[in-house]
Amino acid sequence: MAITEVVDFVVVGAGIAGLRAAIELARAGRVLVLTKEELGESNTQYAQGGIAVALEGEEDVALHLQDTVVAGDGLVEREVAEILVQEGPERVLELLTWGANFDRKDGELMRTREGAHSRSRILHANGDATGREIGRALLEHARMQPQIELREYTTSLDLIVEDGIVRGITMLRPHGEISEAYARAVLLASGGAGQVYSETTNPLVATGDGIAMADRAGAEIADMEFYQFHPTALSLPGVPRFLLSEALRGEGAYLLNSRMERFMQRYHPQLELAPRDVVARAITQEGFAPGGAAPLPVYLDMRHVTGIDLTARFPGISWFLRQNGLDLKLDLIPVRPAAHYLMGGVHTGIDGHSSLPRLYAAGEAACTGVHGANRLASNSLLEGLVFGARAAKFMLEETEIAPGVDGRDLIAGLHPGALVDAQRTRLQSLMWRHAGLLRDRDGLRSAAAELAEMGERLPSAVERPAIELKNLHTVASLIVQAALGREESRGAHFRNDFPRRDDLHYRKHSVIREGDLSWVAVSSAPAELAERPAGKPQPQSPPSPR
Numbered sequence: 001m002a003i004t005e006v007v008d009f010v011v012v013g014a015g016i017a018g019l020r021a022a023i024e025l026a027r028a029g030r031v032l033v034l035t036k037e038e039l040g041e042s043n044t045q046y047a048q049g050g051i052a053v054a055l056e057g058e059e060d061v062a063l064h065l066q067d068t069v070v071a072g073d074g075l076v077e078r079e080v081a082e083i084l085v086q087e088g089p090e091r092v093l094e095l096l097t098w099g100a101n102f103d104r105k106d107g108e109l110m111r112t113r114e115g116a117h118s119r120s121r122i123l124h125a126n127g128d129a130t131g132r133e134i135g136r137a138l139l140e141h142a143r144m145q146p147q148i149e150l151r152e153y154t155t156s157l158d159l160i161v162e163d164g165i166v167r168g169i170t171m172l173r174p175h176g177e178i179s180e181a182y183a184r185a186v187l188l189a190s191g192g193a194g195q196v197y198s199e200t201t202n203p204l205v206a207t208g209d210g211i212a213m214a215d216r217a218g219a220e221i222a223d224m225e226f227y228q229f230h231p232t233a234l235s236l237p238g239v240p241r242f243l244l245s246e247a248l249r250g251e252g253a254y255l256l257n258s259r260m261e262r263f264m265q266r267y268h269p270q271l272e273l274a275p276r277d278v279v280a281r282a283i284t285q286e287g288f289a290p291g292g293a294a295p296l297p298v299y300l301d302m303r304h305v306t307g308i309d310l311t312a313r314f315p316g317i318s319w320f321l322r323q324n325g326l327d328l329k330l331d332l333i334p335v336r337p338a339a340h341y342l343m344g345g346v347h348t349g350i351d352g353h354s355s356l357p358r359l360y361a362a363g364e365a366a367c368t369g370v371h372g373a374n375r376l377a378s379n380s381l382l383e384g385l386v387f388g389a390r391a392a393k394f395m396l397e398e399t400e401i402a403p404g405v406d407g408r409d410l411i412a413g414l415h416p417g418a419l420v421d422a423q424r425t426r427l428q429s430l431m432w433r434h435a436g437l438l439r440d441r442d443g444l445r446s447a448a449a450e451l452a453e454m455g456e457r458l459p460s461a462v463e464r465p466a467i468e469l470k471n472l473h474t475v476a477s478l479i480v481q482a483a484l485g486r487e488e489s490r491g492a493h494f495r496n497d498f499p500r501r502d503d504l505h506y507r508k509h510s511v512i513r514e515g516d517l518s519w520v521a522v523s524s525a526p527a528e529l530a531e532r533p534a535g536k537p538q539p540q541s542p543p544s545p546r
């Protein structure tokens, strides 16, 4: 028999969105925060470059909005982006009062620039460890709230849905026991799903658990075809795809191809600081070797940069490179794109409410439309703060007293053994090949068929590896379904067979619910959406993705 408990709120995930929400919710009741690893292990922890925020008044806010909208390639929900840029400053200032230490010079906050930003507005901490510092400050603040219980090594299993209303969640505890928590409301702040691809900057925990749970419960899932590939992950054989922050390019790094040419002028007027999707595809194109040969190297080059101490400015990156025999000041650094951030997720409104009563989502697990088809660099930490806090406020307003407890029982299945690992690897490489940076109908169809076949044989064990595999399989299937449906190229979604943006048919969000794909028009009028500056058309002959 499962252990049953009753709390006021359950928050799945202890990254920036989950912790910020929990702090708000703790004003009104007992909050149970679940994380499947130790506290701190989330995408937030690995965010290097910084947090974008317009602290210079109205004009700065307006420009931040415009940059966000342009980067999003016609699919940003303007009202949501306005909230992000307008509420962002207050959330960041609040974070300062909670002890977050951003880098300063002569007492002033330092700001850097990243791709597609018209101004230097990105705050950073400890050089290139911004996420870790924000996570630390939030965690310390959360620990001071007696109403918050932070529960580690606990894997969320499924939402409890009764009469169409989300009542709570089932979970796997550290020693294999299954328990359930009933609550007034559940917030999914479980982050992204980079592990769906073989090449990713994301940690092992990024398996799309919240999105998969919401899908199984019958909630709407939106814009899953938009997976952002970070242009510059370290590309060394046998070494993880370590993130090389966009801030390196913000501080002057060039991109060079194998002929030692700077090539970005052929792709976009903003050169190395073009929107992320443009840079990622340009790198793939420049690395393309005909005849199925191994990709050609593409490099990040900072050797010409003077006037800043690169080791002090980028201590974490410098350390990692040093472990691999490289030095930013002396060496060309080989780079490749890698899966980084999911624009899609649980379909929510501006206050985090999903299509299911009492279910909310915030941060990378959610899709509010704030990023459109391509997120602006360093908007994700801001999103977690702003929409984590908003979702929590709305949950407080909307929910009533806790429902009665109703015992439930879950039966564990069979342990599938090492097969789970093999299936996870197969799924990741299948997604990288067919649903990565460059896609087409044949590849996506074959991915869909292979996923369907895998789905028949997923292990049923109630153990974390098997649960994560099931969730990755759900997320992969959602990505492939949405990518097949969108017969155009826009932002992070590029179809070799439909290489142009098609506003007439696809200025819409994809929404999948219980397996059915439908389309919802973007709310903002076309005139409100700033256009991207023209760049070279993107590649039409598919380079080999590996």
Ligand code: SIN
Pocket: 047, 048, 049, 050, 244, 245, 246, 247, 341, 376, 377, 378, 379, 380
């Ligand atoms: C980076 O530092 O380049 C990553 C920041 C982000 O993903 O916005």
